[in-house]
Structure formats: structure tokens, C-alpha cells
Amino acid sequence: MRISPVRxxxxxxxxxxxxxxxxxxxxxxxxxxxxxxxxxxxxxxxQSGEMLLVEAYAAIWLIAFALILLSWRRQQKxxxxxxxxxxxxxxxxxAKGSGDG
Amino acid sequence: xxxxxAGFLALLGAAALALLGTLHFVxxxxxxxxxxxxxQKIFYFHVPSAYAMYLGATAxxxxxxxxxxxxxxxxxxxxxxxxxxxxxxxxxxxISGPLWAAKAWGVYWTWDPRLTxxxxxxxxYVAYVVLxxxxxxxxxxxxFAAALGVLGAANLPIIHYSVQxxxxxxxxxxxxxxxxxxHPDMKLGLVLGFLSFTLLAALLIWQRMRLxxxxxxLGELTEEALELGIDED
Numbered sequence: 001m002r003i004s005p006v007r008x009x010x011x012x013x014x015x016x017x018x019x020x021x022x023x024x025x026x027x028x029x030x031x032x033x034x035x036x037x038x039x040x041x042x043x044x045x046x047q048s049g050e051m052l053l054v055e056a057y058a059a060i061w062l063i064a065f066a067l068i069l070l071s072w073r074r075q076q077k078x079x080x081x082x083x084x085x086x087x088x089x090x091x092x093x094x095a096k097g098s099g100d101g
Numbered sequence: 102x103x104x105x106x107a108g109f110l111a112l113l114g115a116a117a118l119a120l121l122g123t124l125h126f127v128x129x130x131x132x133x134x135x136x137x138x139x140x141q142k143i144f145y146f147h148v149p150s151a152y153a154m155y156l157g158a159t160a161x162x163x164x165x166x167x168x169x170x171x172x173x174x175x176x177x178x179x180x181x182x183x184x185x186x187x188x189x190x191x192x193x194x195x196i197s198g199p200l201w202a203a204k205a206w207g208v209y210w211t212w213d214p215r216l217t218x219x220x221x222x223x224x225x226y227v228a229y230v231v232l233x234x235x236x237x238x239x240x241x242x243x244x245f246a247a248a249l250g251v252l253g254a255a256n257l258p259i260i261h262y263s264v265q266x267x268x269x270x271x272x273x274x275x276x277x278x279x280x281x282x283x284h285p286d287m288k289l290g291l292v293l294g295f296l297s298f299t300l301l302a303a304l305l306i307w308q309r310m311r312l313x314x315x316x317x318x319l320g321e322l323t324e325e326a327l328e329l330g331i332d333e334d
Contacts, residue, residue: 047203049140056143056197057124060150063196064120064301067189068113071308078315085322092329 109307116304119297123290131290140204143197145290148275149298150193151219156302157186158226158257165250168243174317177243180250182309184229186302191223206270213269218260225253238320 029039127145134141160183167176198216199209210216229249236242264271274281275291282288 049138049204052140052200052204053142056200057146059196059200060146060193063189063193064305067185067305068308071305071312075308075312075315078312078319082315082319082322085319085326088331089322089326089329092326092331096329 109304109311112300112304112307116297116300119293119300123293123297126286126293127290131286132284137205140201143201144274145294146298147194147197147201148291149294150190150197152295153298153302154187154190154194154222155257156299157183157188157190157306158222158254159183160306161187161226161229161250162254165247168247169251172240174314177247178310178313178317179306180247181233181313182306184226184233184250185309186305187226188223188230189305190298190302191219191226194219195223211270213271214263214267215260215269215271218256218263222253222256222260225249225256229253238317 029037123145127142131142131145133139161180162183164176164178164180164183167173168180170176198219202211203209229246232242232246232249236245263269264273282291
């Protein structure tokens with residue numbers, strides 16, 4: 001007796017193989033073919049539009065907020081140094097003025 | 102809190118609200134485009150970021166020309182801030198555009214006239230920023246940078262008209278030759294994008310200009326301190 005290759009497969013695989021067999025076309029691979037060769041699809045979707053959209057928005061927000069945050073932090077640092085330097089210069093000028101007088 | 106800081110915080114709040122509002126509107130109200138699908142929604146931030154790059158570049162041009170004529174630090178600070186904003190916005194354009202192209206064209210990049218001229222402009226402003234960061238802050242360096250800021254602006258109209266003059270793959274949706282945005286919410290989404298990026302560009306130019314002026318003032322005071330024999334530390 002000839003045994004069909006599908007019958008020798010586990011139940012879930014047999015179901016998967018049997019379903020497309022009903023409407024099989026020359027391009028539909030069998031279970032064995034799927035396990036032995038990977039075929040490319042011409043013109044298939046390579047990228048998810050949703051993922052590209054999220055990546056683009058994430059990049060835009062990251063650049064904008066990184067620039068704002070870094071500028072803010074640098075401004076705080078420079079303001080601190082400027083105040084300290086102005087105070088030191090004021091003290092030095094006063095000391096020089098009293099020394100001259 | 103000074104008037105400047107209050108104004109800055111008000112602008113920061115307005116820009117944040119406008120950006121969030123635009124994001125919400127584009128995500129939930131603007132319809133999905135028929136042939137490209139959801140990836141087309143990159144357009145509502147990509148085009149305004151290109152426009153904001155023009156704003157930054159224009160600020161750089163005005164500041165550079167002003168510095169060459171008047172020679173004051175305020176004009177130089179405007180030029181520097183404008184160039185930095187042009188680089189930031191240009192990077193947004195050069196990242197978001199290829200992500201859209203990956204879906205629409207099947208490739209991230211092609212040497213299309215508009216893409217090429219846009220990249221050239223971003224590189225000009227990158228050169229300006231690198232020059233200012235590493236070439237010192239003397240008058241000669243500032244004048245050289247100002248000349249670059251004036252000459253760099255010459256590429257802006259070329260970017261704008263390249264698509265009409267030389268064709269290429271880049272869409273022409275909002276130019277006179279294009280089919281336009283065929284739904285009122287699509288148009289409103291783009292208008293909101295322009296509004297929020299105008300506020301963002303203004304905020305960034307103000308912030309970077311203030312930073313450049315503080316930095317210049319610090320340099321002047323450091324020189325004065327050295328003359329008086331004060332050790333800053």
C-alpha cells in the first residue's frame with residue numbers, strides 16, 4: 001500500500017498541508033518544499049509603514065528635545081560661570097579702586 | 102524671573118502644545134492616504150521640518166550679512182543660532198525623507214535633484230557649525246563664517262526650484278504642478294505642522310542665540326579677568 005507523505009506527518013502539519021492542497025496551484029509549495037528551500041517573493045512588502053512612521057517621528061522628537069535639553073543645560077552652566085566671574089571682577093575692581101584711593 | 106526667561110518659557114510651552122496638538126491631529130484625524138497608506142503621515146512633519154530648515158538658514162543669512170555690515174556680536178549670535186537650527190532641522194528632513202522613501206520608492210536614497218541639493222545645504226551648515234566650534238572665536242573666524250553664511254544661502258532657492266527645473270522622483274504635492282492634498286483635514290494637518298515648526302524654530306533660534314551671546318560675554322569677561330590677574334577657578 002502506498003502511504004501519502006501527508007499522512008506520515010504530525011496532525012497539525014497534516015492539517016496545514018491538507019488545507020492548501022484543496023486549492024493548490026503550481027506556485028504553492030508543499031510542506032517538504034517549504035522545509036527544503038526558501039523562495040523570494042517579487043514585489044512583496046519589505047518594510048512596515050507603521051514602523052517607518054514611528055521611526056521618523058521618534059527621530060524628529062529626539063533631535064528637537066535633545067537640542068532643547070542640551071542648550072538649556074549649557075545655558076545654566078554658562079550663566080553660573082558668568083555670575084561668578086562678574087562677582088569676582090566686581091570685587092577686583094573695588095579692591096583696585098580702594099588701593100588707588 | 103526676568104522678562105526674557107518668561108518669554109522663553111511661554112514660547113517653549115506654546116511650541117510643546119502645538120507639536121503635541123499636531124501629532125494628535127495627524128495621528129487621529131487626518132485620513133490615511135489611499136496608495137501609500139500610513140507611512141504618508143511622515144509628510145506632515147517632514148515638509149514643515151524642511152521649511153524650518155529654511156527659517157534657520159535665513160536667520161543665518163540675515164545674521165551673517167548683519168555681522169559683515171555692523172560687526173556686532175548680536176548679529177553673529179543670530180547667524181550661529183540660525184546655522185545650528187538649520188543643521189538640526191536638516192537632519193530631521195534627511196532622516197524622515199528616506200524613511201518615507203523606503204516604503205514609497207523601495208530605496209532609502211536616490212540622487213534626485215531635490216535630495217542632493219538638500220543634502221548639500223545641510224553639509225554647508227554642518228561646515229559652518231564645525232568651523233564655529235573648532236576654529237576659535239576671533240574676528241577673522243567670525244568674518245569667514247559670516248561669508249559662508251551668506252554664500253550658503255545661495256543654495257536655498259536651488260533646493261526649492263530643483264524639483265520643477267530638473268524633475269526627479271521627489272513628490273510635487275504642494276507645488277503648482279502637483280495634485281494637492283485632497284482632503285480638508287490633510288491641508289489642516291500640514292498647516293498645523295507649519296505652525297508648530299515655526300514655533301519650534303523660533304524657540305531654538307532664541308535659545309541658541311542667547312547661548313552664543315552668553316558664551317561671547319563670558320569670553321570677554323575671561324579676558325578682562327586675566328588682565329586683572331584673577332584666576333577664574
